Amino acid sequence: MSEIVIVDYGMGNLRSVEKALQQVAPLQSIKVTSDPQLIRTADRVVFPGQGAMPDCMRELKQLGLTEVLLEVANNKPFLGICLGLQMLFEHSEEGNTHALGVFKGDVVRFNEAQLFDECGSRLKIPHMGWNQVEQSMEHPLWKSISNQSRFYFVHSYYVREKEAIASGISRYPESFTCAVARDNIFAVQFHPEKSAASGLTLLENFVQWKP
Amino acid sequence: MSLAKRIIPCLDVNAGRVVKGINFLGLKDAGDPVEIAKRYDEQGADEVTFLDITASSEDRGLILPIIEQVSSQVFIPLTVGGGVRQVEDIRTLLNVGADKVSINTAAILNPQLIFEASQKFGSQCIVVAIDAKRAATPSGYGVFTHGGRKETGLDAVEWALSCYQLGAGELLITSMDRDGTKSGFDLELTKKISESVGIPIIASGGVGSLQDLVDGIKLGGADAVLAASIFHYGEYTVREAKTYLRDHGVEVRL
Numbered sequence: 001m002s003e004i005v006i007v008d009y010g011m012g013n014l015r016s017v018e019k020a021l022q023q024v025a026p027l028q029s030i031k032v033t034s035d036p037q038l039i040r041t042a043d044r045v046v047f048p049g050q051g052a053m054p055d056c057m058r059e060l061k062q063l064g065l066t067e068v069l070l071e072v073a074n075n076k077p078f079l080g081i082c083l084g085l086q087m088l089f090e091h092s093e094e095g096n097t098h099a100l101g102v103f104k105g106d107v108v109r110f111n112e113a114q115l116f117d118e119c120g121s122r123l124k125i126p127h128m129g130w131n132q133v134e135q136s137m138e139h140p141l142w143k144s145i146s147n148q149s150r151f152y153f154v155h156s157y158y159v160r161e162k163e164a165i166a167s168g169i170s171r172y173p174e175s176f177t178c179a180v181a182r183d184n185i186f187a188v189q190f191h192p193e194k195s196a197a198s199g200l201t202l203l204e205n206f207v208q209w210k211p
Numbered sequence: 212m213s214l215a216k217r218i219i220p221c222l223d224v225n226a227g228r229v230v231k232g233i234n235f236l237g238l239k240d241a242g243d244p245v246e247i248a249k250r251y252d253e254q255g256a257d258e259v260t261f262l263d264i265t266a267s268s269e270d271r272g273l274i275l276p277i278i279e280q281v282s283s284q285v286f287i288p289l290t291v292g293g294g295v296r297q298v299e300d301i302r303t304l305l306n307v308g309a310d311k312v313s314i315n316t317a318a319i320l321n322p323q324l325i326f327e328a329s330q331k332f333g334s335q336c337i338v339v340a341i342d343a344k345r346a347a348t349p350s351g352y353g354v355f356t357h358g359g360r361k362e363t364g365l366d367a368v369e370w371a372l373s374c375y376q377l378g379a380g381e382l383l384i385t386s387m388d389r390d391g392t393k394s395g396f397d398l399e400l401t402k403k404i405s406e407s408v409g410i411p412i413i414a415s416g417g418v419g420s421l422q423d424l425v426d427g428i429k430l431g432g433a434d435a436v437l438a439a440s441i442f443h444y445g446e447y448t449v450r451e452a453k454t455y456l457r458d459h460g461v462e463v464r465l
Contacts, residue, residue: 015308016282016310050332122405126411128411129217131213131215154380171213196252
């Protein structure tokens with residue numbers, strides 16, 4: 001039986017991620033943990049996150065998790081969700097935070113002053129709701145999900161990568177990268193655990209993924 | 212193509228049971244919240260909101276196992292409101308599987324609660340519900356509590372702005388003049404607030420037809436629309452509502 005761990009560093013509610021994984025992988029062991037040893041020995045790692053970036057980095061450091069995260073991001077099927085995507089980059093505008101730096105690039109805030117749709121209506125921050133995702137790279141995690149399917153988003157910051165890792169693109173109203181992939185890592189800005197059938201399919205693909 | 216406008220069915224829960232009449236074909240127990248939430252999910256609801264209207268505080272905990280069960284089987288965002296008084300209540304609801312918690316009277320009594328809660332759990336999960344109706348305040352709309360019976364003296368637009376500044380992630384605006392009338396949203400109220408704040412607005416109160424939903428979005432500037440009775444009594448399915456919206460130029464998830 002393979003073991004999936006959900007990294008718990010006290011940021012946000014991990015129950016929905018756990019429940020969605022239980023739904024798609026009823027026969028696998030799914031653990032929510034902050035124990036570096038369990039993370040190190042797991043077969044797959046899910047790295048979620050909610051709330052504010054500075055708090056996330058502080059908690060990761062206090063729990064002594066940065067080292068093991070960098071290690072498993074190198075050698076195991078690894079799924080980042082929301083802040084779990086943003087934290088993989090070098091730096092975030094949010095609280096001027098240095099992050100894990102697995103990927104080259106930074107995390108910036110949507111520009112409030114420029115957020116108007118084609119009809120001139122004001123767009124709101126957070127970017128909250130169901131938006132379309134263009135699959136900009138073929139990837140096993142997109143299997144059985146039609147291109148331009150909608151996923152549930154809720155965020156105020158987005159990633160600007162400096163290497164060719166974009167695997168999904170959304171618009172609000174300008175294009176932004178909402179999914180990245182490289183080797184054993186797949187990370188998304190949206191919440192697959194709250195994205196109904198498309199989200200569950202993505203999680204199921206992750207559980208079966210052999211990078 | 213971009214962000215879809217959201218359709219949010221709302222369920223009233225009293226002492227652990229859904230109380231508004233539900234008219235779904237083929238449901239064994241029409242009051243079972245899990246079955247109802249599943250049905251809405253299948254019809255394409257973008258979120259589901261549960262409003263706990265339980266009067267006695269000892270029965271209020273009965274909503275917790277419901278949220279726990281629903282969140283194990285329905286994988287769309289769940290909002291829970293009603294009777295939320297303090298940060299601890301929010302934590303409890305999030306822990307059983309709510310994604311967002313809506314606060315109303317407690318925020319009026321203690322606006323700092325919005326700040327504390329959004330700092331602690333993130334703005335994305337803090338919804339402030341504002342019950343408004345026409346009153347002699349600067350915007351022409353006042354904030355009311357106790358189902359519209361008690362006037363707070365707050366101006367609805369000013370209060371909405373304060374909630375936004377204190378860290379609310381979303382506002383649920385209910386017109387107490389329109390609630391239950393089926394005469395459509397109060398579009399002026401919705402528009403005034405939507406234009407004043409930089410966070411998403413959910414319009415509520417007064418939906419009687421599918422055109423009302425279109426108007427709430429196109430004329431009222433709402434980012435999402437919440438409705439109870441048009442879905443509960445089987446007049447329309449969520450899918451019919453979304454099809455209508457799409458056919459009238461509103462982007463939806465179908």
